[in-house]
Amino acid sequence: GQQVMQIPQYQHVQEGEDFTTYCNSSTTLSNIQWYKQRPGGHPVFLIQLVKSGEVKKQKRLTFQFGEAKKNSSLHITATQTTDVGTYFCADTTGTASKLTFGTGTRLQVTL
Amino acid sequence: NAGVMQNPRHLVRRRGQEARLRCSPMKGHSHVYWYRQLPEEGLKFMVYLQKENIIDESGMPKERFSAEFPKEGPSILRIQQVVRGDSAAYFCASSPSAVHGELFFGEGSRLTVL
Numbered sequence: 001g002q003q004v005m006q007i008p009q010y011q012h013v014q015e016g017e018d019f020t021t022y023c024n025s026s027t028t029l030s031n032i033q034w035y036k037q038r039p040g041g042h043p044v045f046l047i048q049l050v051k052s053g054e055v056k057k058q059k060r061l062t063f064q065f066g067e068a069k070k071n072s073s074l075h076i077t078a079t080q081t082t083d084v085g086t087y088f089c090a091d092t093t094g095t096a097s098k099l100t101f102g103t104g105t106r107l108q109v110t111l
Numbered sequence: 112n113a114g115v116m117q118n119p120r121h122l123v124r125r126r127g128q129e130a131r132l133r134c135s136p137m138k139g140h141s142h143v144y145w146y147r148q149l150p151e152e153g154l155k156f157m158v159y160l161q162k163e164n165i166i167d168e169s170g171m172p173k174e175r176f177s178a179e180f181p182k183e184g185p186s187i188l189r190i191q192q193v194v195r196g197d198s199a200a201y202f203c204a205s206s207p208s209a210v211h212g213e214l215f216f217g218e219g220s221r222l223t224v225l
Contacts, residue, residue, distance in 0.1 A: 033213070033214075041218070042202060042216040042217060042218050042219050043154065043202070043204075043214075043216045044216070045213040045214065045215070048212070048213065088153060088154070098144065098156055098159050098167055099144075099154075099156065099214060100156065101146075101153045101154040101155070101156075102153060103152075103153050104152075104153045
């Protein structure tokens with residue numbers, strides 16, 4: 001079956017440093033979504049990418065969809081303590097809005 | 112506009128008992144999804160329902176687990192004869208249509224089996 005892997009599994013940065021998480025699929029992705037889950041919280045939608053090579057920005061967050069639609073990345077510039085949480089990519093290929101989630105990258109930010 | 116409502120937020124059961132988790136989707140949403148998250152792991156799809164219909168249950172264990180979304184009332188995820196391995200957070204999500212789009216998640220029900 002389809003596997004969506006994310007690296008790294010965990011990253012610890014100092015506030016102000018940049019952070020990137022990579023999402024790789026064993027099959028071609030249809031659309032990719034990104035979610036953030038704070039510790040003890042629930043997933044919250046960040047963005048959806050649809051087109052090959054697409055790049056979208058939200059303030060300090062930059063999302064990219066690979067040209068071959070088999071990978072995606074999320075880059076955070078100048079991290080803040082409010083960025084702490086686990087970032088998941090999710091593939092929408094398949095039935096309706098059913099999502100296959102990646103393994104997640106847990107981000108810890110310290111002062 | 113209330114979000115996705117799940118209850119109970121925390122549930123403790125002894126092995127062999129039944130657990131019932133409820134989910135009320137956002138107003139206007141007729142598509143409901145259940146996901147399970149084991150500690151320190153990602154979310155695994157369990158089941159996708161529309162009103163009175165199970166659309167995709169490919170992620171549901173074959174035994175002890177069932178789900179429904181009746182015409183009236185919340186969606187229910189039922190786990191019979193719980194075992195310790197069922198301890199997890201169960202998240203419900205809803206969407207307004209079947210077109211690929213954002214899922215709105217509830218705060219989850221955290222099941223602990225003693």
